[in-house]
Amino acid sequence: MTKQPSSGALARRNGGQILVDQLRQHGARRVFLVPGESYLPCIDALNEHRDAIEPIVCRQESGAAYMAEAYGKLTGDPGICFVTRGPGATNASIGVHTAFQDSTPMILFVGQVGNNFVEREAFQEIDYRRMFGPMAKWVAQIDATDRIPEYIARAWRVATSGRPGPVVLALPEDTLWGEAEVADAEPMPRLHVYPGQPQLDELKARLAKAERPFLLLGGSGWTAEAQQQIAEFAKRFALPVGVAWRRLECFDQRNPLFAGHVGMGMDGDLRQRLIDCDLLIAVGTRLGEATSEGYSWITSPEPRQSLVHVYPDPEELGRVYRADLAINADVVGFAQSLGELQPDSEPRWQQATHQANQQYLATREPQPAPGELNLDRVGLCVDRLLDGKGCVTVGAGNYALYPHRFVRFSGLGSSLAPTVGSMGYGLPAAISSKLEFPERPAVCFAGDGCFQMNLQELGVALQYRLGIVVLVFNNGMWGTIRAHQERDFPGREIALTFTNPAFTTLVEAYGGQGRVVERDEDVEPALRWALEFAERERLPVLIELRYESDYIAPGQRLSEIRDAALARIAEQTAAD
Template sequence: MSMQCPSDALVRRNGGQILVDQLRRHGARRVFLVPGESYLPCIDALNEHRGAIEPIVCRQESGAAYMAEAFGKLTGDPGICFVTRGPGATNASIGVHTAFQDSTPMILFIGQVGNDFVEREAFQEIDYRRMFGPMAKWVAQIDATDRIPEYVARAWRVATNGRPGPVVLALPEDTLWGEAEVADAEPMARLHGYPGQSQLDELKARLAEAERPFLLLGGSGWTEEAQQQMTAFARRFNLPVGVAWRRLECFDQRDAQFVGHVGMGMHDQLRQRLADTDLLIAVGTRIGEATSEGYSWITSPTPKQTLVHVYPDPEELGRVYRASLAIDADVVGFAQSLDRLQPDAQTSWQDATQQARQQYLATLEPQPAPGALNLDRVGLCVDKLLDGKGCVTVGAGNYALYPHRFVRFSGLGSSLAPTVGSMGYGLPAAISSKLEFPERPAVCFAGDGCFQMNLQELGVALQYRLGIVVLVFNNGMWGTIRAHQERDFPGREIALTFTNPAFTTLVEAYGGQGRVVERDEDVEPALRWALEFAERERLPVLIELRYESDYIAPGQSLNDIRDAALARISAQAASE
């Protein structure tokens, strides 16, 4: 029960009680934590909110931070994470960095030494303002118990408004153990930025002048209504639509307007289409390094394309690209305003949009692959069995190209992928998805190296009875780095292989079940079994995929990469 009191009858509470009361008042429903003595009053205060705030006890702070970040992606509300000072904070920093580059609302609370010990390098003491300053929207330390409501309310507002992102608050022990009679701060409604009418008029005029327009969607903060409004706009103007790197949930890819995933690994025809477009409408995306493929198909600072850039942070607009029309608006406000835009005449690029769609559909065909197991077919099978339902998660690695290419994502909540490219993300993200949407399937794609960075979080799936499905791509190496090594130092492979455990035995130790798949014909039966087992038993399932290690990406092999690199080096030597 929350401790709500009229202002003339304030109850004296300790800092932990005040903080958790404030979180509940702002709508927190779940917190992810690794317990620590440095914030015991907060842990104790959760007793007063049983049934309202669910504590998820994680096994390591990076897993907790990833789960909180995934919660922020799924809901639009800040993911709440508690960790202890020092090592707990450093472990959690990877989740904060992910939230920063992915523009995800998140609040990390860190226990801190008391103010009577500060600046003595006390046990596990770190200056969190200096540590987290470059990778958070706001970092602060609450040094007075009666100011906790003020700080929490501001943290919630900063994390969710403008360009969303992480906030870090340090909690000195004397602040949490201290007591105060203070009123809770009331939550504020989320703010949305809208384009001006003159900007909408200019957008419409540029569309009327265009011959090869392209709509690129990305970023965070989307709602179902905003996606519906954006889809209606794309249909009215018959625009080809792409999603930015790892923003696969921003548009329903089964829709006829969708033409591809823009960024690393996209197909050549889409890359050329982006380079040739005469009007690029980029909404919610920074068009960062991964999306722009190293700032190649779009150049900085002045793109050759006419660029309409819509983004909720005026400091980002013009930072990398000089837009012809810059609009300071968030995706919700911009999408809502698009209802006013109607084409005055039939657009001239219908055939181009249809062609782009057909080129995208052609990429869903599996490519030849060495060995008995074709990973393209694994991605296609997941797409078939999920049929637009559930969530697919990944971490980082070439294996992620298979779901990115072959799964048709269906909108909000269908994908959780770190744009920052951090490993170990997929399993915690799948857990967070299953906690939030227990009726939906959650399928994690994980490389054998990526999976082992946070496999201990299977304990969370066991403890909370979460039926997640994990596909482990076992090639016994750091595959992405191996591909880079063959490009730059062909034939000189070293220090990139490892010996794996028995993954199926490992998942059994966590109460689940596992199978090994080595042939195409076994993929669908194994996936059907895994989804059914996970749903029925509410326990984790793992499918270990064993395949030819030379097979590194869709339609690509290490041998091909090595041969191309050797030919390039030979040609360079001959020309010198």
Template sequence: MSNAVTPTRNGGQILIQQLRQHGARRVFLVPGESYLPCIDALNEHRDAIEPIVCRQESGAGYMAEAYGKLTNEPGICFVTRGPGATNASIAVHTAYQDSTPMILFIGQVGNDFIEREAFQEIDYRRMFGPMAKWVAQIDDTARIPEFIARAYSVATSGRPGPVVLALPEDTLWGEACVADVEPRQRLHSYPSQQQLRELQQHLERAEKPFLLLGGSGWTEQAQMDIAAFAERYALPVGVAWRRLECFNQHHENFVGHVGSGMHQALREQLKSCDLIITLGTRLGEPTTEGYSWIESPVPSQTLVHIYPDPEELGHVYRPDLAINADVVGFSASLGELAPEITPAWKQATATARRAYLDTLIPLEAPGRLSLDKVTRTVDRLLNGKGCITVGAGNYALYAHRYIQFGGLGSSLAPTVGAMGYGLPAAISSKLEHPQRPAICFAGDGCFQMNLQELGVALQYRLGIVILVFNNGMWGTIRAHQENDFPGREIALTFTNPKFDSLIKAYGGHGEIVEDDASFEAAFNRALAFTEQEHLPALIELRYDADGIAPGERLSAIRATALESQKYSNDTGEL
């Protein structure tokens, strides 16, 4: 702790100064009277901290979470008590399952009113306990620097994640003469020499290895180190579900996106592997397709699991070699590992690469507008630049399949499957990287969950492009409904506004595209508008709703389900 003489300050001033000490450059907030001293203290840091005034707390939280993904530093979000906190909770859950560093500050009733169910009072320890790494309430103004320093440490160490701090009004209005706490140096965890030797031995014995990357905390150097390792060993490389930014997909060793929606050749490759090396990923349900291609608790493949949290190692899968290390520390330790001869599987890796490239060829789609071709056009025009964001829904499968993501910052996608994420994430990306394109893929339902954040794009003049996939229904649920209750569609359709008119109310540019021939020119116009005017553009994609996912049709799902029901009835099976 610094010994510098400090003046008497109120709690808000102490807290905002401490955020500056720890490198916060931007805070996302929906203002509330419960933390007014913090808002006022931002006046003293206009040169260092940019406040982003959001329209609803879920949008603010998503923006902070996306900031954490983009920077590996905690995204900072301020919300007011009660309703503000409950609105922001979806972003905390996202940060928890996505292993994203984030700190949510919540205004709280004063300690003189606590435990009386005062206006908007909630026990945040009980509310956020299961979905945050640490939840606390700062009851002493003089201890604010201590709590902030600990929050940064907890949010970024081991498996990164969210921290929630409640701020009673008397703590913020109270005064104290207390020194600031300097930030600690980021620590990385490394494998031992013995573990590296064991990894090398596993590689020497393998015939069909696979390297699976995921998780958070990646840096450009770590990605270069892991790419060099993959090249030396000619390893096929995949990325975990919605961790599309963890490896440059233009690299010759990249063979696909692992998890829900992956192509069949990759699925069969994973099942037949004799060695799976997983770095940074928990091997969660979507990545493993319901724990199917790799079985729990004892996989048929030899499993090397590298993860920064020792409690995760052995939690779901029993690894043959468990290494407690983060992606930066582990990747930096691989420089001395190299095969003595050309790996026998080199040709198999090349074959897997060709199978992946084949998946980039657009599949057939019904109607005049092919979402497959639309997404390939986006990929070609962006040419590896910018960031693609998605929320949740079958529409996201088009980006997952057809975009070749270029590494860090190229994708923002919630592994928790949270709807309404894409627009706030695109805004956060554009704030962080103003010169890069930010493209939001959004279903018509997903977009409307947070479309009010267009006001942020207007206010801060952010030139993002939004592609709204308009099929007038909750498409993912409709696909499940047709599979489980074929021909009994109900309660899944909705009437949409004119999205092209809506964006114009926010100062933006809007178009409707209904056929393949019109899209490329419309997308170029949208990009040009965002670059020139620094305001949002939106393209509404109207397409045949029967095309529910790449290569899949609702009518086929229904027909298959009806045939299955007929077979069950004919045979008497339950």
């Protein structure tokens, strides 16, 4: 960090130096970037922070933004991403959208044309306020060098407070090249929002009257301590616990209270349990479209269940659902407040909670599959070999249902999955996890289409010697869309298949190793080899899973979806 003179006079620094000094002051340990001439002073300033801030040079801005977003999920601090103006910003926008819908703290810095050229549609000029306004918590442009500390302090605060999310700051060239004598801004301690005692008393009273309660956890901002506190609360009240869509890291799924992953594609028994529950305690989750399965098992605006909704943003409370008890608190503040809450008698629903856990365990039983490779068993094998250690990442696609159903996630940092359903996320997220926790395994599940959206980031794994394991599900098509196509236009498949490269050869070009697996008996030896190679050589490993394309999801076949759709159409035609 640039030192201030001992006499008390302020050092004269350029904008890049001031900005990077502020990042260090606020605790940034890593920045993800694709270099651009528009913010060269910031790149140069990193020289003075080699001992504290690690720059990760990415291959494309979407990969950089995804890595920063994953960093925000893993640490609770803003993931920092630098990109150049115009094309760089547009490429990075997918990471900003992911951070917004996933409520992840993130700061995207975008180079901008100088103020002397602005509003002329100069080279690569974009109005970032208009571009990012709907997908960020705050978008601003720093037009004065001496105000950089103020903007960085505010950006950090906005990204991490209330419902966390992304901030975008545009950096005009004259701001970064300009100089100023300005004091650093000290970071503020993070604030937590706590429930009031009357709300806790009412929560206890509602639990005392309930017959079929259910605790649903989700959202962001969790700490290991908060997760432990919420688990102790659930144990005292013998509550069945579910996790919201793709928030699998919010609760240790080896816990005997765990009832399942709530959202699209969930088990029918779990769905019915949610419909029938008479008290739903939703903590940290918005109860969005994916978690609610299209606002079906919980209806808007009046839920059939008695709803206790705990959320850090008061504007979200009542936005979609009218809660019987709305509590404006973040997950840390709420969890800390539950310590004194004790049941006055033995909970009446203990047997139902045990049954919910048994039903969850039953969903992990592998189902028959066509061909010689059963993907259910692949998920179970990964679960067995990881044994609660490491991080599993996914992007988007039906293949993600296999780890989500068959891997038991163990809490904070064990899962990185975009709730926004963005493709190409898994590989950059696995890289970010391995950078943050080099001693833990990082396993990326990726569809063949999803993987190819950001496969160039294997170069980051090579450059920084990161031993990640990538499982590529190769069925030669956009599988999720194909399933929808068969439901809506059965037997009319078109424009959804593609020819894949030799994935194992591709990973070798990036210094790693690869294997093809086509039979059940080869899965465990290949996974053991991959995990050992990744740990020993600190290089990427890829396992290409080749399987019957009819095998589209756990317990589902494309041919069955098509046949059901054709039968429905025939029935409708006959009725007409």
